[in-house]
Amino acid sequence: MIGQLRGTLLEKRPPVLLLDVNGVGYEVEAPMTVFYGLPDTGESLTLHTHFVVREDAQLLYGFADRYERELFRALIKVNGVGPKMALAILSGIEADRLAQCIHDQDTTSLVKVPGIGKKTAERLVIEMRDRLDKIDGGPVSLPGQAPLAQPDDARSDAIAALEALGYRNKDAAAAVGKVAEEGATSEQLIRQALKSLAR
Numbered sequence: 001m002i003g004q005l006r007g008t009l010l011e012k013r014p015p016v017l018l019l020d021v022n023g024v025g026y027e028v029e030a031p032m033t034v035f036y037g038l039p040d041t042g043e044s045l046t047l048h049t050h051f052v053v054r055e056d057a058q059l060l061y062g063f064a065d066r067y068e069r070e071l072f073r074a075l076i077k078v079n080g081v082g083p084k085m086a087l088a089i090l091s092g093i094e095a096d097r098l099a100q101c102i103h104d105q106d107t108t109s110l111v112k113v114p115g116i117g118k119k120t121a122e123r124l125v126i127e128m129r130d131r132l133d134k135i136d137g138g139p140v141s142l143p144g145q146a147p148l149a150q151p152d153d154a155r156s157d158a159i160a161a162l163e164a165l166g167y168r169n170k171d172a173a174a175a176v177g178k179v180a181e182e183g184a185t186s187e188q189l190i191r192q193a194l195k196s197l198a199r
Contacts, residue, residue, distance in 0.1 A: 002060060006046040012038055014161035014190060015087065017062070019045060028062035031072075031090035032161070032194065035187055037064060052083055061087065067135060068095045074131040078124055085115050088165045092194060102128045112198040114166035155180060158189035167197065 005028070007021035014035050019026045028047060039045060047062035048069040061083060063069040068090065075086035089098065092113035101109045102125055110121035155176055162172035172193070179192035 002049050002051045004046065004048055005060075005062070006044070009039060009041050009043055009045045011041065013157065014186065015091070015164045019047065019062075026060060028060045029087060030062040031068070031087050032092075032165070032190055033068070033090060033094055034062060034064050036191065050083075059083065070135045071095050071098065074128060074135065075124075077131070078127045080120060080123065085166070088115055089113050091165050092198065099132055101125075102132055114197070154184060154186040154189055157186035158193060161186065161190050162193060162197075171197070 005019055005021055005026055007019045007026070009017065010020050010025060011018040012035060014032060015029050017028050017030055017035070017038070019028055028049065030047070034047070047064070048066050049063070050061045050069055050072060052059040052061070061069075061072065063072060072083075072086050072090060075081050075089060076083055081089075093101070093109070097109075100106070105125050107118065107121035107125060110116055110124060111118055116124070158176045159169070159172045162175065163169055167175070175193035175196045176189050178196055179189060181188075184192075
């Protein structure tokens with residue numbers, strides 16, 4: 001089991017980042033909340049990780065802190081929620097807000113996250129309530145709140161990231177088109193588009 005990685009950040013292309021650990025490049029999928037707080041490329045980064053081995057793939061998921069990782073692990077135990085949906089949930093709603101929604105039984109906010117219907121939201125509230133009490137600590141943000149570097153085409157990257165989170169291309173393109181500003185980074189576009197889609 002790979003529980004933590006510390007290395008040099010080489011690339012950040014939501015939802016995947018590349019981390020160099022002693023000459024080995026690890027591709028790590030992470031929720032957008034991690035990307036909002038990433039340092040610049042070339043800088044040191046520590047991620048708490050969850051390793052998934054399937055017949056056809058070995059996948060590594062990265063999180064800013066242990067709390068977020070434990071929340072991810074609790075989510076994938078919920079009936080009908082796999083790693084991809086859990087990642088989309090943590091991208092669409094911050095860890096502390098998700099915990100609050102579950103505690104308050106706020107299914108209305110949960111159904112705004114892509115891929116979550118009313119039944120899944122209700123299941124999350126029921127199955128996660130007891131599990132939340134067993135998770136120690138609370139969310140801690142990553143050091144270095146530098147934005148993502150301006151890519152060649154921030155719009156395309158933002159749309160691709162939203163598609164990877166479960167949104168249809170048409171909806172992702174429309175949301176990015178609504179919030180696009182000249183000079184905006186892909187990270188800024190993704191954040192604004194997610195807010196727009198959650199309304």
